[in-house]
Amino acid sequence: MKDLHSLLATCRRPRLLVRAARIGAQEYRRDRHLLRLLGYGGLPSPAPALIRLMEMEGELNDSRRENDAGYSLIRHLDILIAIVGEAHLLDLQWPRPIAVLPT
Secondary structure, eight states: OHHHHHHHHHHHOOHHHHHHHHHHTTTTTHHHHHHHHHSSSSSOHHHHHHHHHHHHHHHHHHHHHHHHTTOOHHHHHHHHHHHHHHHHHHHHHSSSHHHHHOO
């Protein structure tokens, strides 16, 4: 089973979408954006939020690739922005181990 860092690292999306998501993530506010995307209620911690967001994004990406008429670029970008923002929070909470090279 892969961890969240590995799942994020293996996720491949068009460069323009990723670039726009990174720019949008600079203004990401979890209390506003995450509640709108996941629904109202309590805010989950970054890891469960990321899992749900990645499921939602996967469905949207499938729609994009199939040229589905119901595909929403704006919603896809909103979810990618939230993924980038939540991944940043996850890195602050659970930093990745640094590999040390033998000397």
